Amino acid sequence: MDIQLAQWSEKLVFGLPMIDSQHKQLYDLAGTFAGNGDQIRVMKTLVMLNNYVKDHFGAEEQMLEALKYPDLAAHKLLHAQFKDLLIKLLDDARQLSLDEIASKVQYLIYGWFSNHILQVDVAYVPWVRSHTPQTQD
Template sequence: MAKSAKSELVTWSSTFSVGIKIIDDQHKGLLDLTNDLFNHCIGDEEAEREYFKKVVKQLVDYVKLHFSTEEVIMREMKFAGLPDHKREHDAFVLKVVQQVKDFNEGKKFALPAFTKFLKNWVLTHIAISDKQYFEHLKTIAARNSDGSLSIPGTGQGKTAAD
């Protein structure tokens, strides 16, 4: 029994923007994945397990790519909060990896609970932690003629856009 119309658990809004286009685009992708997971919470545990089995690698790969991109940008702009931010990323990855391990071992898995965890973590992380490095970026960035921001001396031309 599938839902007839897709719905969004989370809708992107400019309040989530950290001002770096590639990061904002990746955050939108994470919210899309979260919404897709939400739309597969249909009350049929077997169907939900099959769906999760299909998308979990995509989710993990996407999160790793996103975290790596953020960490490179933070390193290039010499963001002092990088070690703490990386610890948050690592803790999230460990939690997801444990969920996947439990899932693969046949332990109880609830897609709605996992989706809620993902949504809450992503939104809190974007709203609080990611905003910190954007505030730092604004203090060191140069404004390009097209209105975008760049990080001087890093080869990161047009990395950011407000």
């Protein structure tokens, strides 16, 4: 599995501060899986990733629901699929080496999540912008 699938870049920035910050936080978290580590650190990071996913997906879905985003049901389904992949990884982690866990987590983030941001999340940006009141500085 080639993990050089995606790195944080400006193309992942939508101009929606809460979402941009949360997406950047995910990439920062993924970076903690690089290099050598011990089982406890890896498992703690998996728990942090699980918590991040709950918080981010919840915040994103709440925002889209408040703005009556028409494709919310499909978006939630994709989030549920990612959660299922993460739960499977958490279940399998006891039988995997640290390198295997790191590789799978990095693939989930740099592969699945990057594609989700660039192909699915990007689709709601115009809706959010057009349905969010703009404030004057």
